[in-house]
Amino acid sequence: MSAIELAETTLMRIERDEDALHAYAWLDRDAVMAEARRLDSQGLHGPLSGHTVAVKDIFDTADMPTGCGSPIHAGRRPAKDAAAVAAIRAACGLVVGKSVTTEFAQFPPAATRNPHNLAHSPGGSSSGSAATVAAGGASLATGTQTAGSIIRPAAFCGIVGYKPSFAVISRNGLSLISETLDTIGGFARTVSEVALFVGVMAGRGDLVTPLVPRAPRLALWETPDEGDADPHAVAELHRVAQVAASAGAVVEPLPAAAPWNGLLEAQKVIMAWEGVRALAFERCFHRDLLSAPLRAYLDEAALTSPEAYLAALHTRRTLGAELSAAMEPFDAVLTLSARGEAPLAETGTGDPQFNRVWTLLGGPALHLPTARGPLGLPIGVQLVATPGRDPGLLGAALWLESVLG
C-alpha cells in the first residue's frame, strides 16, 4: 500500500470514530496527506513504513500544536519535534495527529472514550493513544508512564502497551511531570510491533532484531492489592499462568511481599514532590487555568517536606533493591495490569495501584490483552522485569502471546 492509500484509509477510519471517541487533540487532514505524498514521491522507506502513528499531546511537534491537555498550552507551537517524534519520522512512520492526554498527564480525566464501549474510560493519561490504536485509527501511538499511564490504558483498550526501562528513550522535547519516573513507551496491536516501535524511538536495534520467543521463567506475583482486584481479573491471571506452565514455562510464586506497601507510598510521594516542581510555571503563573482537582493535588503536594521526599528516595533504593533481588532469577514477573475491566467514564480513568511500584523500580513493563471480562471489555496480564532486562521481557511476552493464540 502506498503512503497516500494508507493515509486515506486511516483518516477515513479516524473521522468515522472521532465524534464519539475524542481521541485526538489535533488532526490536520491536509498535513497528513501532504506528508504521505512526500513519502511516496521521494520513495522513502524505513522501519516504520506502513505504520500510522498518533503522538500523545505532551510531545513537542514542529508542525502541530502541543497542548498538554491544558488551556494554558492550547495552541502552543514548540517549533521543534521531540527527539522520539523525530526518530519516528526518520523511520518513515506517518504521524497522523496529536492524541488526547489528561491534563499534563496527571489524573483529571479527558473527554476520550473507550472504543469497546463508549460509556467506559479508555484509561489515562495516554487516553487518546490507547483509544485510537484500539479503534484502528493508528497502528502505533506514543505514551508516557509516571504511575500507570501506559499499562492501564492498554489494559482497558485491549491492546499491547510497553513501557521500556527508565531512560531508554530520550525525553528531549517532552513535557515532564516527574524527573525520576516519567518514561516514554508505546502502544500497538502486537508484541513485535510494539518492540519495533520502541526500538525505533530508542535507537536500540537490540530490542527489535534478536527477539526470540522462548518459554520463560515467570514469577507469579499476587500483590497485596489483589483483594482490590475484580475476581475475573485474578482468575484470568491464574488462567494465563496455567496456560504458560502447560506450554513449558517455569511458573513460580515471587518470594517477596514485604516491601510492596512501602514502595507504593514512596512512588506517590516522589510523584507528588517532583510534579509540583515540574509544573512550577503553570502553578505559579497560570494557576486559574489549572483544573480544580489538579490545583488541589499540586497544592497538597507542595506541602511535602524535603525529609519526606528524601525518605521516599531512600525507600526506593533499599526496598527497591530487595524486590529487584527477588525478581532477578526470572525473565519476567506475571501480574495484574489493572483492577479489571475499564471503569465507567464518569468515575475517572481507573487506579494505577498495580503499576506504581513497577514504574518506581524503573524496569520494563508490558501489558498483554488475553481475554474479555463479564462486561465484554478487554482484560489481560502484565509482565514486568528489573531495569535493563527489556530483551528478555519482550521475548517472554512474544512467547506468551503465541501460546495464548
Add this chain to the structure above:
Amino acid sequence: MSAIELAETTLMRIERDEDALHAYAWLDRDAVMAEARRLDSQGLHGPLSGHTVAVKDIFDTADMPTGCGSPIHAGRRPAKDAAAVAAIRAACGLVVGKSVTTEFAQFPPAATRNPHNLAHSPGGSSSGSAATVAAGGASLATGTQTAGSIIRPAAFCGIVGYKPSFAVISRNGLSLISETLDTIGGFARTVSEVALFVGVMAGRGDLVTPLVPRAPRLALWETPDEGDADPHAVAELHRVAQVAASAGAVVEPLPAAAPWNGLLEAQKVIMAWEGVRALAFERCFHRDLLSAPLRAYLDEAALTSPEAYLAALHTRRTLGAELSAAMEPFDAVLTLSARGEAPLAETGTGDPQFNRVWTLLGGPALHLPTARGPLGLPIGVQLVATPGRDPGLLGAALWLESVLG
C-alpha cells in the same frame, strides 16, 4: 535598592561589557525594566529579591527566544518557562536575559570571552552564564552540566559553580542532550548565594537554611590525570589541602584510583549515545545547520553499538559503586576543577577530563575559586561527593571558603 535601581545598574554594567564579552544571546532592556517596575509596584518580595539572573539559552522562556546556540533554533519562542526559570521568577529573581551557550551545550565554542582576559575562553558550555556573573552583569546564572559545563566555566571565570546531585532540579522545559547526565545547577559569587539559588530552583529549603560551616572530613584525590594538569593547579590543590588541615579539617588521601579510567571512558560513551538520540530532530531534519564539528561528533556517536552503551551503563553501576564506597566516609573529595587557567579562546573551551567522572556518578560538585595562576587568571579547587550528600558538601564548601578568606 529598588528593583528598578537594580535593573538600571545591572543593564548599564552589561551594556558596558557586552560588545567585548558576548555573554548574552538575548537581552531586552525594555522587558527587564518592565519586570522591575512590576516587582516594585506590586511590592513583591521573595528569596531572590535583589538578585539579577542570567538564564542559559537552553532553558525555555515564555517571554524570550530560546536559541540553544544553534541557527536551527534561532528566534524560537517556546511560549512557556522551564520549571527552573518559573521557580526563579516566583522567588522574585529578576531575569535579565539569555546567556550564551555553546551549540546545544556541546563542545564547539561560542563567541563569549573571559572577562579576566578577553583573549581567553570562559569555558563551556555555560559560557555566557559564567562570564556575566564574573563581570557583574548578573549576580546569579543558571547552568547545566553533562561533562564539565558548570565546574569548568566557574573555574576559568573565578566564581562559584555548583552542580547539585542528579535530578535535584526539574528539567521540564530544558533542551536535553543526555537523559542520564544533564544536570541543572548555578553560578554565583559565594557559596551561600549559590546554595540559595540552587535551593530555590530545586524547591529544597534544606539546601539553604541549615547550612552550617564546619571543619569537614576531606579526601584529597590525586587523579590519574594529574600529570595532565598544570603544575600551578596541582600546587594550589595541595596548598588548599594544607590550609584546610591546619584549620582543623581531616584531610586524607582518597583510597581509590583503579576505577577512574574505566569511568572516564564510560562517561564519554554514554554522553555520545544519548546525545545523538536527544538531537534526532536536529541531526535528521536540519543536518546542514549543525556546525561541522558537532555533525562529525554526532555521526561518530551514531556508530556506538547498543552493547557498548549497555557496557558503559554497567561500568557506571559497578565501578561507580566502588568509587562511591571509597568516598562515603568523607564529607567531600577535594580535587582539581580543571587543568589550570583558562586556555586561549581559539583553542576551545578546555577539557572536562576532571569533571566527567563526577558527573557520571551523579553526586554534587562545586568549584571554589581560591587564587590566581601565573597568567593572572583565576584558579581554584573542586569539591565533590556522592549522590544526595549536597548539604554536607555545601557545609564543607562554606567552611573552606571562610578559612581561605
